[in-house]
Amino acid sequence: xxxxxxxxxxxxxxxxxxxxxMGDQLEQAEHxxxxxxxxxxxxxxxxxxxxxxxxxxxxxxxxxxxxxDVIAQAEAALAPPGQVLRxxxxxxxEMRGGTHPEVTGSEAESLGWNKPRTxxxxxxxxxxxxxxxxxxxxxxxxGSVTAAPIQCxxxxxxxxxxxxxxLTNELVVVPVSKGQDETSEESSCTAQVxxxxxxxxxxxxxxxxxxxxxxxxxxxxxxxxxxxxxxxSEPRPRPTSVSSGxxxxxxxxxxxxxxxxxxxxxxxxxxxxxGNAGTLTEITDVTAYERLPLNETTxxxxxxxxxxxxxxxxxxxxxxxxxxxxxxxxxxxAVRAAKVARSAAHR
Amino acid sequence: xxxxxxxxxxxxxxxxDELLRFLVRRTGxxxxxxxxxxxxxxxxxxxxxxxxxxxxxxxxxxxxxxxRQLARYYxxxxxxxxxxxxxxxxxxAISAETExxxxxxxxxxxxxxxxxxxxxxxxxxxxxxxxxxxxxELSYSDLASRLAISEQAARLRVxxxxxxxxxxxxxxxxxxxxxx
Numbered sequence: 084x085x086x087x088x089x090x091x092x093x094x095x096x097x098x099x100x101x102x103x104x105m106g107d108q109l110e111q112a113e114h115x116x117x118x119x120x121x122x123x124x125x126x127x128x129x130x131x132x133x134x135x136x137x138x139x140x141x142x143x144x145x146x147x148x149x150x151x152d153v154i155a156q157a158e159a160a161l162a163p164p165g166q167v168l169r170x171x172x173x174x175x176x177e178m179r180g181g182t183h184p185e186v187t188g189s190e191a192e193s194l195g196w197n198k199p200r201t202x203x204x205x206x207x208x209x210x211x212x213x214x215x216x217x218x219x220x221x222x223x224x225x226g227s228v229t230a231a232p233i234q235c236x237x238x239x240x241x242x243x244x245x246x247x248x249x250l251t252n253e254l255v256v257v258p259v260s261k262g263q264d265e266t267s268e269e270s271s272c273t274a275q276v277x278x279x280x281x282x283x284x285x286x287x288x289x290x291x292x293x294x295x296x297x298x299x300x301x302x303x304x305x306x307x308x309x310x311x312x313x314x315x316s317e318p319r320p321r322p323t324s325v326s327s328g329x330x331x332x333x334x335x336x337x338x339x340x341x342x343x344x345x346x347x348x349x350x351x352x353x354x355x356x357x358g359n360a361g362t363l364t365e366i367t368d369v370t371a372y373e374r375l376p377l378n379e380t381t382x383x384x385x386x387x388x389x390x391x392x393x394x395x396x397x398x399x400x401x402x403x404x405x406x407x408x409x410x411x412x413x414x415x416x417a418v419r420a421a422k423v424a425r426s427a428a429h430r
Numbered sequence: 431x432x433x434x435x436x437x438x439x440x441x442x443x444x445x446x447d448e449l450l451r452f453l454v455r456r457t458g459x460x461x462x463x464x465x466x467x468x469x470x471x472x473x474x475x476x477x478x479x480x481x482x483x484x485x486x487x488x489x490x491x492x493x494x495x496x497x498r499q500l501a502r503y504y505x506x507x508x509x510x511x512x513x514x515x516x517x518x519x520x521x522x523a524i525s526a527e528t529e530x531x532x533x534x535x536x537x538x539x540x541x542x543x544x545x546x547x548x549x550x551x552x553x554x555x556x557x558x559x560x561x562x563x564x565x566x567e568l569s570y571s572d573l574a575s576r577l578a579i580s581e582q583a584a585r586l587r588v589x590x591x592x593x594x595x596x597x598x599x600x601x602x603x604x605x606x607x608x609x610x
Contacts, residue, residue: 096531097528098528101522101524101528102446102447105442105446105467105468106439106443106446108519108520109438109442109471109475109519112517355580355582355583358580
């Protein structure tokens with residue numbers, strides 16, 4: 084197999100027009116974004132001035148008395164240098180508005196939709212490091228579904244994915260640029276985590292509140308814990324390029340003081356529920372959200388500890404190589420494998 | 431320019447075409463690839479202010495975003511569009527002529543042979559779905575009808591099969607690089 088034409092598209096042909104149209108979309112989006120940024124700055128200035136005038140005033144929630152200060156609360160919940168933030172979740176799918184809440188059917192079962200999933204993640208800043216351990220439903224050749232363990236971690240410019248069950252005991256190491264730290268929630272590993280809380284949910288909640296995607300509707304309880312309920316909608320992935328991509332209704336039940344998530348509910352309106360009646364709904368319960376002191380023991384929680392002698396693969400795709408201009412002509416690609424006692428290396 | 435960080439429009443001009451080919455070759459699907467492509471640039475535009483790398487790292491940064499979109503697609507069978515929606519972007523429609531050009535430029539026809547050769551490692555369900563969708567080029571609705579499953583389930587089978595096949599595709603990529 085050979086790579087086909089790399090010649091630039093001919094001006095005036097359909098593909099060139101397609102590329103130009105997309106470029107125009109980007110340019111317009113850039114202008115809109117710039118306008119929005121200026122608008123937000125003006126609003127922020129106004130709010131600050133207003134804050135001075137009404138200093139000391141509090142916004143009461145549902146008559147209860149909780150002060151809403153999203154930014155401060157979000158900042159307070161972040162793990163500062165010297166601490167490790169630990170989050171554990173368990174999520175499940177159920178049918179809302181249907182005849183029964185359980186998700187049933189052979190197709191749903193083959194996708195693992197009928198089983199709860201757990202995830203545990205640890206993160207620290209200064210420098211940014213994180214690790215996530217979870218399971219993903221994996222179909223065996225015999226057709227049964229097993230929960231395959233997977234771990235991912237980020238530190239020092241590299242992301243590691245350790246999948247013991249997938250074909251081989253393999254650890255894939257992918258270098259990422261320093262600028263990717265903040266998008267850790269978009270990593271391939273966190274994409275595996277059911278519920279999609281990411282490694283920094285408080286900041287996510289804060290930004291959604293600030294952008295008007297979430298609204299505070301009052302207080303409630305979840306498993307006996309007092310929470311604030313935030314509802315709204317989040318843009319959803321779309322199954323096809325022509326679908327409307329309407330937003331999913333979401334509920335965030337958060338701890339009143341820190342805005343740490345307690346339960347996140349996403350109604351996946353329009354998603355084919357594989358023969359089940361009602362709206363497919365994902366409910367993610369946060370079973371632990373705590374800060375630990377950063378020491379030798381907890382620092383170990385931020386690293387992947389492998390078992391046995393995994394195949395370690397350092398991966399950098401050829402396109403990156405070519406575009407960086409490093410080793411492109413010779414077609415060098417930084418893939419190398421070696422059996423290394425990974426666990427021993429960490430000790 | 432109001433945000434610091436990479437000039438995303440320049441990155442698009444220099445690397446947009448190649449990034450689209452990169453994604454087509456890893457999804458075997460021009461529509462899905464174009465969605466991932468648009469979302470990648472939208473995310474780049476939205477997050478460039480937080481980029482802390484050097485100029486030399488900008489392209490790698492762009493490809494990292496793309497790879498993450500790809501991983502998400504493999505997992506979920508759906509292409510994200512959140513960033514495009516936030517920015518009010520609409521990915522241009524792909525005409526039949528444009529699709530033919532994308533397929534030709536990405537070498538997708540040649541890749542179909544490699545994919546067909548690699549499906550032996552898949553489960554029966556995924557093998558059938560991949561063969562019908564990528565090799566035989568059935569639409570998802572036709573594929574769903576043929577397999578007597580929902581379109582959503584068909585998409586998931588294809589995307590998960592492609593995730594497995596990504597290893598085959600990477601081997602091909604490696605081979606090409608060495609031959610290049």
